[in-house]
Amino acid sequence: MISSCPLEIQKQIIQELSPIDRFHYSLANKRANADVSAFNRYTFRIRRLLLRYFDTILDVAQxxxxxxxxGMLISGSAALQFFDDTVYPESDLDLYVNVGKAQPVMEFLVERGFTFxxxxxxxxxxxxxxxxxxQDEWDGYPxxxxxxxxxNFVNRGKIVQIITSRQSPxxxxxKFHSTCxxxxxxxxxxxxxxxHETFVDRVSVCTRWDKCGDIINPACDKYFHRGWKTVALPSAKAYFRPNSIYQNRARFVGDSGCW
Incomplete structure (x- = not known):
């Protein structure tokens, strides 16, 4: 049993399990459930991500x-790392915010030593x-x-990228290029x-094939090198999975298809 191993070994073993396998293991007994719950509490703390960009817990709280x-959202590579419990050493912190509310965010960064x-x-x-x-372009894409x-705001090699939106971020x-x-x-x-596609099947379903080619491929290639295969359509297995999100149904943030 994993629970008989030293604590650090337990963490490493649980970390190597897929999210589905981790969940199944948590159902084995009370000790397994406690081990997985402790792992999740430690792993999925936003401060672990944000302290790579900010110096103190107070900065994170603010x-x-x-x-x-x-209403600002963290997304892109930063959110992917959070869910996947991984680190891309040179990745940005991607922030999405309505343009009318961006100024206080930029002021916050400047006050903490970031330079535009x-x-x-x-x-x-x-x-x-x-x-x-x-602007006409963003990172080479229209x-x-x-x-x-x-x-872009930079501080000691750390980059925070603010993407301002006309409406809701x-x-x-x-409208991202693919689902991962x-x-x-x-x-x-x-x-x-x-x-399920992103963290179990490790695929990313392209959502903008009409604009593929030179525009979208660089972005898809970046995630291919990080372990995700871009596909044109979900697999038959994904489509016919019970309660599949690909069968005709309305979706919303926080629905049963989300984690």
Missing amino acids: FRFLQHQT QPGKKQSGNWEQALNDEA VTKDIVGVF MGVVL VMNVISHSHAYSLYP
């Missing part, structure tokens, strides 16, 4: 309060850049009508919209 005030790193067409002053017209601009997430990055963290909850 950041989360700012999320509450602005303008893009090619941006003013060197972040306040001016925020007021300028929408900006969609939902995105106003993208703003969730609307931007729902459709994960969000709010001030109070974390949701994965396609968890």
Whole structure:
């Protein structure tokens, strides 16, 4: 039994289990359930992610309060790392926020030592850049009508990227190139919209094949090298799975298809 192993060995073994296997193991007995619960409490703490970008627990608490005030979401690679319990050493902290609520977020970063790193067409002053017209490109991809601009802030090699939206930031997430990055963290909850495909099957269903090619492929390639295979359609197994999210049904954040 895993429970007879030293604590550190237990953690390593449980970490190597897939989310489904971890859940099944937790049903074995009370001790197994307690071990998995302890692992989950430690692993899925947002401070583990945020302390890679901010210096103190107080900074993290103030950041989360700012999320509450602005409706800002963490998504992209950062949220994927949170759910997958992994670290991409050079990845950004991707923040999505309505453009009308972005200023206090940028002020927060500047107060904590971050410096605005303008893009090619941006003013060197972040306040001016925020007021300028929408950008034409974001990381080499055309900006969609939902995105106003993208703003990078750097501090000692750490990058926080703020993506400003015209409406709800969730609307931007729902138009991502593929499903493996459709994960969000709010001030109070974390949701994965396609968890089984992402963390069990390790595939990412492309949602924008009409715009594939030079535009989308670089983004898909990045996640391919991180362990996700991009597919055009869900597999037959995924489609015919009981309560499959791919059969005709309305979906919403927090539904039974989410984790």
